[in-house]
Amino acid sequence: MNKKLIFLLISIAAIIFLTSCSNETELSSENDDYYEDWKMHDEIIKNNRSIYSNIEKDLERRAHTIDDPLVIKNPYGLVPLSAIVAFTTDYEASVKITVKGDTQNDTFTYESPMDKVHIIPIIGLYPSRENVVEINLMVDDNSVDSNQITIATDSLPDELLDAVSSTYSREDPVKDFTVVSGGLYRNPYAFDSSGNIRWYIEVETDPHGYFPLSDDRFAIIAGYSMIDTETRQYAPYIFEMDFLGRLYKSYLVEKGAHHEVAEKKPNGNLLVLANSLEGHVEDTIIEIDRNTGEIIKELNFGDIINDTPYNKAYDWAHINSLSYNAVDDTMVLSPRDVSSAVKINWSNGDLIWILSDPAIWADTEYIDYVLKPIGDIIWHYEQHSVFEEKNIDSRQNELNLFMFDNHVIRNDLVDIEITEDAGRSAVVHYSIDESNKTVRQVRRYPNSLAFITSNYNLYIANNRIIANHGSLRESIEDPITSMWGEIYEYNYSTGELVRSYWLKYGFYRAYSHDISDVILK
Template structure:
């Protein structure tokens, strides 16, 4: 070979190597290198979280003043009853829990009852528990045992709100459903043992105006003058202060306490679980609340659960009064993808399912790949029915074995995957759902076949991940109330009802009232960020009532009132504050203290509730909270927590930090805020 040709060959090789090196560096810099390409080709593409770590550009703040390593995720079991406030002294404002303030008022009412108020001169206490302004209690005694019927008179007879309390001689009568900003007429009737009225009287109760945010909250578009639901609750998202309206669209109840973005979760005992607003667990997505109260419609709270991984979208009971199945977050790689079973008494996590453990590599390709938005439990076969919205599928799973029973969704989405075998096969033609909400198994037999199960669904018929559905999405720009008939034995499904409603891109739900045969389409997110609620005849699809909701909302649900429960004195568990939280970790590493004080514009604030420290700041602005004592040092470390969007940092967050396991000492509180180290100026002494 000639020397010139050899020289050219060597030069070409060198140039090629240089180009490959440059391309490799660029590929590494941009994270689109050979490694990622190979991972994609082999179906093992790293999750977005892993890719962000590769970038070395984690969003948020991650500085450690005390090096604790990564993954400090040890949790602490909470078992408390509000009796330990005196064990903590602090410069930080201390407050009682909602349960404690409820108990205090309830005990005062019990004492007041002993003063012997009479039927002729009862005691009327409006909004006794501070948080439910359109309620009251009426105290009086009678010589003979009798039932009491209480009726808040409505603007029409159909708008009356009525309930009956069991027979007694000592009466604490709950009043629910007052109108705001007017004098209300409340009819009390004494009933003898045959149910006949032995005496009656009218009582007047005057209320304050609604808060400005609730003015014109509901506007009737079409009303028949009556409804299958005496009161309908609107909650979550744009309705952070839950409220309820009657058949005429008038607000008759609201809770003057801010919820989180998902609002409240009705319980079988006609109470509800209240997800506290702005209190958020740091995870890769949006902060979800850690604080979950069991409360009633008078505004009493009975229990506080701490949920370490946060709770979102939905909660189900395994049985009335039994364990809770909550939707939660798996942690660092994904969010809105996990189900946990919570012990109803202790708040302990006793079982869990990460949905990625079932679906593995297929479809698990984004942080919010699942987006579970409903869950229910069927005790008859120990199954859960869930709605992973971003899979456009409803999935039934055996809870004890974590095995898929069936899936309801377009078979085209699952063709040639290992999940194809679980997909129900359609009988007759129907349009499949896209990015649905509110999937529940009904108790009613709507198809006349005892061998089938009826499933209701709100089909948003939206299109978020168009690459997944681009070949099958029909883009009708309307949503649907759907009912399916599922034959589990044959693995088949029929769509037995499809009622078009206003297009609602996200949130929303449907429910069915078996007594009236009415079905409801609650459109939570329509154009202009408002809502529309429909009450329809199931058989004909005819609209019976239609209400315009001024704000968008997460869900709208029936309000069911247990008057005897509301009339009873509170009973709580021994440890009515319970659950699990990430714990501060003790360290022997020396802290080099700082005298720098928190800047005024830091937005950091603190409050103490029993032995829980709440720290408020912008989301992910705090990476460490350090408790420096004379003999002990503890670090609450969030430095390894990742978030996926800078937009999340505009959200306000309040973190619940447990002090219950910290040794007796006097501590100065330091904060690593936006990667700067500050002395908060606050002290905590644990006795």
């Protein structure tokens, strides 16, 4: 049984507010292999709900005011650099929280909705100090009352000491809170613009980790009760949590989840990459009903592309991202090991097009699906994080596709030599004319070689793009355990570098947020 979950139950049981309460969520499985885990998850969910309920009850019993607020550090036992501040007012007001930083960029400010009962999450505390937190009651954009409190925190785990450093800074960052997960360090953490760790969660993940969801929540692919296969282990559980460490739901994927968890629409069903375990892995997409946890659709990529030399490999596709378009119910997949982006119809599984070096599909029946290049293109190889992007100023009716091009070939079945821009990875922007089945390359943002993993973040309204290089090493012969990460922030229009960071641990993905985007929506 997972030690961190056992610790969580013990910690929760020790919290003064804990009382019993019924759980409205029924356990979804009594499979002998998973039932004990499910009971544990259910108990944690009930206990987490009880903690919040008892904060509400405490506010009813005692007159906590802005001058004498209830302060609970690490309320759910998993996020040491967090707290809850709670109090009531006689009138409706919003609460503006300011967590003082060492610089203006590292000062976090966010505001709650109007209410008389205020239960406010505090995120972004520094470790090993008395953190200064300002509380302002706001009415009509004016502060009508205020208080300043301090919240003491303990030191970081040794592993996170000096985990991030800022290596270049020419302009202010586009976002102030970067979450890193997966790779060599399996507990997601976040750092500020100066590289200081300001959040981490004591939940061990699989090699992929954290995926943002709507309404202040995220998904974690848990790192225990793993499923053995010929190549590696896979996790059967996905946790839905928030930045205070509260667990809301647990989803069971009996054949194992990997690489991607995404919402079909805000607060909607989950689209997850999974395994068929029918002689192959990392070849399946599933849809999970968000309310029941039931898998309501499963699509095997091998039913779309088959009878090629590539299909003979155990992990032949290695799908590492999905990008869903609700307008036409289509999906762009990233089967890494065939160095392609593939668009399909989610309803019926029809193949629509393939974006790749045409040489990859030249001797197969799928060559007619390959988009025809217009102009000069430096092709991508063994890419990650392929996503359709909206609101890009480009040619009318063209689809804008971005990806992280690792620009390596390790699949022995792909007999291609990389000659252009060899030894560098890049974020790449393609523009696709779907009517004429053509593609042109708009721009590349090349930098250090990341041989696996990695992703990008696009903020077109801010004219910024961030390249998260998650897997650098001195040479291709060095072990994976030696890899580190680098993050580069560029001016989107000019490609000029404006900021960069060095990370001690190689990672799967990084996501840059405003702290107000992850709490109090």
